[in-house]
Amino acid sequence: MRVPLGWLREYVDFDLSAEELAELFSLHSQEVEGIDQLGVLDGEVVVGEVVEFGPHPNADRLFVAKVDLGREEVQIVAGASNPHPGARVPVVLPGSTLAGVGKIKKARLRGLESYGMMMSERELGVSGDHEGILLLDGDFEVGRPLSDYFPIGETVLDIDVMPNRPDLWGMIGVARELSAILRTGFRVPESTFEEDGAKTAEYTLRVEEPDLCPRYDLRRVSSLTQGRAPVWMRRRIHAAGMRPVNGIVDVTNYVMLETGQPIHAFDSSKVRGGIVVRRARPGEKLTLLDGSTRTLNADTLVIADEERPLVVAGVMGAEDAEVDEGTSDVLVEVATFDGRSILETSSRLGLRTDASGRFERGLDPNMVDYTMERVCGLLSRLHGGRVAPDVLEHYPEPVEPWRVPLRLERAALLLGTDIDGEEAREVLEGLGCEVSKEQEGAFSVTVPTFRRDLRREVDLIEEIGRIVGLEKVPEEVPSTNLPGGLSVPQRRLRTLRRLLADLGLAETITYPFGPDLWEEVLSLEGDPVRVENPLSSEGRNLRRSLLPGLLEAAARNRSFGERGGALFEIGRTFEPRRMQDRQAALRFRFTGRSSGEVDETTLTGVVERPRLGVLLFGSFRPQGWNVPERRAGYFEVRGIAERIVPGAGFDPPGEGEVPAFLHPGRSARVLKEGREVGWAGELHPETAERFDLEGVPVAFLEVELSACDPDPEPHFEPFVNVPTVARDLAVVVGRDVRVGDMLHEIERLRVPILAGLRIFDVYEGEQVPEGKKSVAFGFTFQGPQTLTDEEVNAEIERIASRLGERFGAEIRGG
Numbered sequence: 001m002r003v004p005l006g007w008l009r010e011y012v013d014f015d016l017s018a019e020e021l022a023e024l025f026s027l028h029s030q031e032v033e034g035i036d037q038l039g040v041l042d043g044e045v046v047v048g049e050v051v052e053f054g055p056h057p058n059a060d061r062l063f064v065a066k067v068d069l070g071r072e073e074v075q076i077v078a079g080a081s082n083p084h085p086g087a088r089v090p091v092v093l094p095g096s097t098l099a100g101v102g103k104i105k106k107a108r109l110r111g112l113e114s115y116g117m118m119m120s121e122r123e124l125g126v127s128g129d130h131e132g133i134l135l136l137d138g139d140f141e142v143g144r145p146l147s148d149y150f151p152i153g154e155t156v157l158d159i160d161v162m163p164n165r166p167d168l169w170g171m172i173g174v175a176r177e178l179s180a181i182l183r184t185g186f187r188v189p190e191s192t193f194e195e196d197g198a199k200t201a202e203y204t205l206r207v208e209e210p211d212l213c214p215r216y217d218l219r220r221v222s223s224l225t226q227g228r229a230p231v232w233m234r235r236r237i238h239a240a241g242m243r244p245v246n247g248i249v250d251v252t253n254y255v256m257l258e259t260g261q262p263i264h265a266f267d268s269s270k271v272r273g274g275i276v277v278r279r280a281r282p283g284e285k286l287t288l289l290d291g292s293t294r295t296l297n298a299d300t301l302v303i304a305d306e307e308r309p310l311v312v313a314g315v316m317g318a319e320d321a322e323v324d325e326g327t328s329d330v331l332v333e334v335a336t337f338d339g340r341s342i343l344e345t346s347s348r349l350g351l352r353t354d355a356s357g358r359f360e361r362g363l364d365p366n367m368v369d370y371t372m373e374r375v376c377g378l379l380s381r382l383h384g385g386r387v388a389p390d391v392l393e394h395y396p397e398p399v400e401p402w403r404v405p406l407r408l409e410r411a412a413l414l415l416g417t418d419i420d421g422e423e424a425r426e427v428l429e430g431l432g433c434e435v436s437k438e439q440e441g442a443f444s445v446t447v448p449t450f451r452r453d454l455r456r457e458v459d460l461i462e463e464i465g466r467i468v469g470l471e472k473v474p475e476e477v478p479s480t481n482l483p484g485g486l487s488v489p490q491r492r493l494r495t496l497r498r499l500l501a502d503l504g505l506a507e508t509i510t511y512p513f514g515p516d517l518w519e520e521v522l523s524l525e526g527d528p529v530r531v532e533n534p535l536s537s538e539g540r541n542l543r544r545s546l547l548p549g550l551l552e553a554a555a556r557n558r559s560f561g562e563r564g565g566a567l568f569e570i571g572r573t574f575e576p577r578r579m580q581d582r583q584a585a586l587r588f589r590f591t592g593r594s595s596g597e598v599d600e601t602t603l604t605g606v607v608e609r610p611r612l613g614v615l616l617f618g619s620f621r622p623q624g625w626n627v628p629e630r631r632a633g634y635f636e637v638r639g640i641a642e643r644i645v646p647g648a649g650f651d652p653p654g655e656g657e658v659p660a661f662l663h664p665g666r667s668a669r670v671l672k673e674g675r676e677v678g679w680a681g682e683l684h685p686e687t688a689e690r691f692d693l694e695g696v697p698v699a700f701l702e703v704e705l706s707a708c709d710p711d712p713e714p715h716f717e718p719f720v721n722v723p724t725v726a727r728d729l730a731v732v733v734g735r736d737v738r739v740g741d742m743l744h745e746i747e748r749l750r751v752p753i754l755a756g757l758r759i760f761d762v763y764e765g766e767q768v769p770e771g772k773k774s775v776a777f778g779f780t781f782q783g784p785q786t787l788t789d790e791e792v793n794a795e796i797e798r799i800a801s802r803l804g805e806r807f808g809a810e811i812r813g814g
Contacts, residue, residue, distance in 0.1 A: 001159045002036075003174050004239040006151045011175035012186040018155045021178075028181045028466050030168060031160045038125030038239055039153040043096020043104070045119065045146040046070065047136060050087045058110040065118065067091060070143015077107075077114035082132035089133050090119045090146050098123060099153070125154050126235045127244050136231075150232040154239050164453040166361035170260025173450070180430035180467055188370075189258075191377025197386030198222040203331060204274030204306075205392035212301045213277045213313070215365040215395045216335040217372055220268060220388040221379045224248065224328045230382065242354065248323050248330060251378045253354075261334060261363060261371040262355035264303070264311060268329040270321040273306030275331065277313065277394075284309060288316045288351075300345050301337065314342040314359040315351050330379075334372045336365040364450040365399050399449050401434075404460055406443045411461045417473045419464060427467045428460065492709060493570070496612070496644060499710045503640065504622025505566040505614065510549030512571065513539030518548040521690055523660040529574045529606055542574035542606070546613030547661065547700055551691040554617045558693065564618025564632065570705065575607040610705035611678075614640055617698045634666045637680045637701040641670050644710045645703060648672060650680065652740065661687040662700070670703050678703030722786050724755060727796055730776040731809035732768060739775055745806050746777075751795050753787060756780030774812055 005018060016024065022032035048067040056062035056077060065076050065083055069091060076091070083089055092098060093116045094106050101123070107114045117123075122130040146152050159168070167173040172188055179186035200220040207213050228234070229250035237244050240257045244250050252263040266275075280286075280296035286309050287293045296302065296309070303311035310321040314337040323330060342359040346352055372391065379385035406428075411419045425435045425443070433454075434446040447454045454460060465473075486494065497507060515538045519528050524544055534540035543549065546569050557565050616632035630636060642648050649671035658664045659679065667681020683698035733742070739759055746757060761776035768774050779799075781792050803809035 001161045001169055001174070002239065002241040003157045003159055003171065004236055005155045005157065007171055007236050007239070008175060008178070011172060011188065012179045012182075013184065014178065014182060018157065022157055024181060025157070025159065025178070027471065028469065029177050030162060030165065032157050033160045034158040036156040036158065037099045037153065038156065039099060039151070040092055040124070041097045041099055041153050043093060045090050045092045045096070045124070045152045047140045047142055047144050047146055048089050048091040048118070049142045050083045050085055050089060053083050053085055053087075056110060056112065058112070062110060064112060067118070068142060074115035075113055076116060076118055077109040077112055078118050078133065080118070080120065080132040082135065083118065087133075088136040088138070088140050088142065090124055090136065090152075091116050092119055092123075099125070121234075124152065124235075125239060126231055127238045134231075150235060154235070156239050163361055166260065166358065166363055166452075167450045168260075169358050169361070170256075171258045173260055176430075176432060180427065183426065183430065189374065191373045193377045193380040193387050195387050195389040197388045198329070200331070200388040200390050200392050203268070203271060203392070205394060206274065206276045207394040208276065208278040209301060210394070210396060212279075212338045212341045213394070214336050214338070214397065214399075215368055216277055216333070216393070217368050217395075218275055218392040219332050219372055219376060219390075220329070221332060221376055221385040222268070222329045222388070223384060223386045224330065224379065225384045226325050226327065227383070229254075233382075246323065246325060247383055248327060248379065251382065252332075252375060255371060255375040255378065256354070256358075259367055259371045259374065260358060261367045262314070262358055263371060263375050264317060264333040264355075265323050266310065266321045266331040266333065267323050267327045268331050269327075271305045271310070271331060272308075275333070275392075276304045276306065277335075278302060278304060280309060286312065286318050287320070288312070288318055289322060290316065294349055299341075299348070301341055303333065312345060312349065312351070313337055315346055315349065315356045316353055330385075332372065332375055332379075334368045334375070336363050336368065339363075362452060364448075364452070365395065366449045368395075401446045401448055402455075404445050404447055404454065404457060405438070406445050406457055406460050408441045408443075410457060411464060414458065414461050415465045415470075415473060416476070419468070423468065424464050427464050430467070431463060433460075493705075496708050496710055497570070499644065500568045500614070500640075503566075503643070504620070504627070505568045505640075508550065508553050508567050508569045510546075510553060510569060510571070511539065512543050512549075512574070514541050514543055514548055515539065516541065517690070518543065521548060521661055521687055527576060529576050544573050544575060546571055546573065546611055546702055547615070548691075550613055550615040550700075551687075551693065551698075554615055554698070555692045558618070558696065562618070564616075564620040564696070566614075566616050566620045566622070568612065568614045570610070570612050572608045573611050575609065577605055577607050612644070612701075612703055612705050612708055614701040615698065616700075617693060618696045632682075632697040632699040634663075634668075634680065634682050634699060637699045638668070641678075641680050641701055641703065644708045645670060645672055645677065646709055646711070649674075649744070650740065651676075652738070660684065670701075670707075672707045677707035720782055720784065722782065722784070725781040725787050725792050727779045727781065727792060728760075728776060729779065729796060729800060730761075730774055730812040731800065731803055732772050732774050732812050733803075733807050733809045735764065735771050735773050737773075737807050737809075742775065742803060742807060742809075745802060746799055749799065749802055751799070753781045753783040753791065753795060754779060755782040775809075 018035050022035055026032045046069050048069050050065050051068050052066040054064055056064050063078050063081055065078060067074055067076050092104055094104050096104050098104060104117055118133045120130045121127040121134045124134060126134060140149060161168045168177060175186045198220055200218060205218050207216055227247050229247050233250055233254050234244040237250060237253055242253050248265055252265050256262050279298050280300040280302045282298055284296045285293055286296060301313040302309040303313050311317045337359050339360045339362040342356055346356040376387045380387055408419050408421055428435050428445055432448040436444050438444050445460055519541060522545055528544055529542040531540050550567055550569060553567055554565060614637060616636055619629050619631050621627060621629045638650060650668040651671055652668050658667055661684055663682040663684050669676050670678040670680050680701045683700055688694055688698050758778045760778045763774040781787055800811055
C-alpha cells in the first residue's frame with residue numbers, strides 16, 4: 001500500500017519526518033518497505049503564462065517560450081510543442097531540486113539562455129505522462145506559487161500490509177491506525193449532495209449467487225459532464241501507484257484508495273434491462289478492458305445485464321459497458337464478494353488487479369454505505385452529476401459487530417508487564433472498538449466489522465501490546481528450578497562433534513532428499529524410499545547413504561576454488577520396511593499412538609538409521625599453525641575411524657563385495673567386536689567423476705552412530721629413554737590367509753615389550769612354494785630397561801609359534 005503523506009495529513013495531524021513515521025509504523029503496526037519522493041523536493045514552482053512560443057532557431061526539436069512569471073518575463077527552452085500563447089504552465093525556478101532529475105540551474109541550450117523549466121505531469125508527480133507540458137486552467141493565478149493550490153512535492157511510504165489487515169488497504173484505515181499509535185484523533189471526509197437525479201429503479205438488480213456476493217449496492221448518477229479529474233486528484237492517484245484514466249474512473253479509483261473498497265461504474269446507456277449477479281455460463285466469452293478475450297466457466301462469478309456479461313466480478317470489467325469520454329449517465333456498483341471465489345477466478349484467468357487483491361483478503365460489507373456516499377458526492381461536486389434518490393440493495397444477512405471479553409490479568413501474563421485499564425481502553429477505542437467495563441479488571445469489547453482478525457481475547461491483547469509498544473516490555477529471564485543437563489547420548493554426540501572439529505573437519509548439514517542420480521551412483525540393493533509429494537523431481541528419494549550429500553558439498557567447494565577439504569555430517573539414512581498392519585499404521589500416523597506390540601518402523605514403513613559420514617577430498621590442512629598439509633586417502637579415513645570407534649577392526653572385502661562407489665583395492669569394512677558397522681575407503685574414480693570431482697583424490701567413511709564412542713580424556717604415556725630393538729620375521733603361509741588376521745593374532749598375544757609392528761613385504765614367486773606366499777613382519781621392541789637378545793628372541797619365538805599354530809606358518813629360511 002503506497003501512502004502519500006500529503007494525502008494522509010488530510011485525515012490525521014502529525015509532526016514527524018518520513019523516516020520517523022516509517023520507524024514508528026514499522027515498530028507498532030506494519031513494516032514500511034521504502035520511502036519514495038515525487039515532484040519538487042526543494043525550491044519553488046510558480047504559475048506562468050506563455051507570452052510567445054516558437055521553434056528554436058538552432059535546433060529542430062527544441063522550442064523557445066517567453067513566459068510571464070508575474071514579476072518578470074523569462075525565456076525558457078523546452079522540448080515539448082504543446083504550449084501556446086496564453087497557456088498557463090507550472091515553472092520550476094533555478095535552484096530547485098526535482099525528484100529523479102536533480103538541481104535545476106540556469107542553462108544555455110544551443111546558444112540561447114533558458115531560465116528554469118516548464119514542467120510535465122510526470123516531473124510534477126501528477127501522472128506518468130511526459131509527452132507535453134502540463135497546461136493549467138484559468139483558475140490558476142499568474143505569478144502565484146503552485147503550492148498555494150496543491151503540494152508541489154510528495155513523499156510516499158510503501159507499506160507492506162499483512163493479509164489479515166485488509167482495513168489498511170485504504171487511506172482512512174491507515175489514518176485510523178496512525179491516530180491510534182499517536183493517541184490522537186482522525187477525520188473522515190463527509191459527503192453532501194442533492195438527490196435529484198434519474199431513478200435507479202429504472203433498472204433492476206438480481207443476485208442469483210448470494211453465497212458469492214453477500215452485499216451488492218447499485219446507485220445511479222446522471223447528467224455528468226465529462227472531463228479530466230482535477231490535478232490534485234490525479235496527483236494523489238499517481239502517487240498511490242495507479243494511473244489516471246478519465247474523470248469518472250478517476251473518482252472511483254480515488255475513493256477505492258481512500259476507503260479500500262473497490263468500486264465499478266457502468267455506462268447506463270450500455271446496460272440492457274438491469275444488473276444480474278450470476279455464474280458464467282459454460283463457454284461464455286468476455287472481452288475485457290485490457291483487450292483480451294477470455295472464455296469463462298461455471299465457477300466464474302460475473303456481473304451481467306439481462307443479455308450478456310459485463311464484468312468478471314471483483315477482477316476486471318468488459319468493453320461492452322466501459323465508461324468512456326461520451327458517458328454522461330452511470331450506474332455505480334459497490335459490492336462485497338467472497339474472497340476465495342475472487343482468488344480462484346483471478347488465478348484461473350491469470351489476472352491480478354488492485355480490486356481483486358482487495359477482495360481476496362475479505363472486505364467489510366458495512367463499508368459499502370460510506371463508500372457509495374463518498375463516490376456519489378465526488379461525482380456530483382466535480383462532474384456535476386445528479387444523484388438518484390434511491391439505491392438498489394442486496395444485503396439479506398447484515399454483519400453485526402461481535403463481543404470479545406478481555407481480562408487485564410491475562411493481558412499482563414501474556415505481555416510480561418502490567419497493563420493499565422484506562423490505557424487499554426484508550427488503545428482499543430482508538431482502533432475503533434467499543435469498550436465497556438464488566439467488573440474490576442475485566443472488559444467487554446465490541447469489535448467493529450472492519451477488524452475481522454480480532455476474534456479472541458489474545459487478539460485484543462496483541463493489539464494493546466503493539467500499540468503500547470512491545471519494546472517497553474521489561475527484559476527479564478524467567479527463573480525456573482527445572483532439572484537440566486545433557487543425557488549420556490547427548491554428551492557422547494557433543495564429544496564426537498568436538499573431536500572431529502579438532503581433527504580439522506567441518507560439519508555440514510545436507511538435505512535428506514535427492515535425485516535419481518544418487519541411486520544410480522550408490523547402486524545399493526533394494527528400492528529407495530520415495531516421497532509421494534516431493535518439492536521437486538530432484539528431491540523425490542530419501543537418502544540411503546550420507547555420501548551423495550557430502551559429495552555435492554565438496555563439489556560446490558571445489559567450484560569456488562578450494563583445493564580440498566574435510567567434511568563430516570551426522571544424520572539419518574532411510575530404508576523401506578514393509579508395513580505388516582496397514583490399519584495400525586494409519587492409526588499411528590493420525591494419532592501417534594500404537595498398541596505397543598508393533599515396532600514403530602513397521603507402522604511408518606521406514607527405518608531411520610543414525611550414521612556418521614566423513615569425506616576428505618584433495619589436499620587439506622587441519623587447524624594449527626604447524627600442522628602439515630595432508631592428502632585424502634584410505635589411511636586418513638581409517639585413522640579417523642580408529643579414533644572414534646573403540647577397538648575398530650578393518651576387513652578387506654572379497655571379490656564382488658565392494659560397493660560400486662568405492663575403490664575395490666583401497667577400501668575395507670569397519671568392524672566393531674567382529675560386527676560390520678560401516679565402510680572406509682577411497683572413492684571409485686567413476687563415482688568422483690559423476691560429481692565433478694575428477695582428478696581429485698576422495699576418501700569416504702560412513703559408520704553407525706551407535707558404534708562411535710570416542711574417549712574424550714587425554715592419556716599420558718611415560719617417555720622411555722632406552723634404545724629400541726628392531727627385528728624382522730618372514731613366514732610362509734597359504735595364499736588365502738589374510739594378513740590382517742595375522743596382525744590381529746599377534747596383537748592378541750599382548751607382548752609387553754612390543755612397541756611397533758608393520759608389514760613390509762608380501763611376496764609370491766619362484767622362491768615360494770605353489771599356493772603359498774611370504775609375509776615379512778617388522779617388529780620394534782622396547783622395554784623399561786635395555787633389552788637383551790635373549791628377551792627379544794623369546795618373544796619372536798612365541799610370535800612364530802602362535803602363527804604356526806593358528807595359520808600353519810613356517811619360518812622362511814635365508
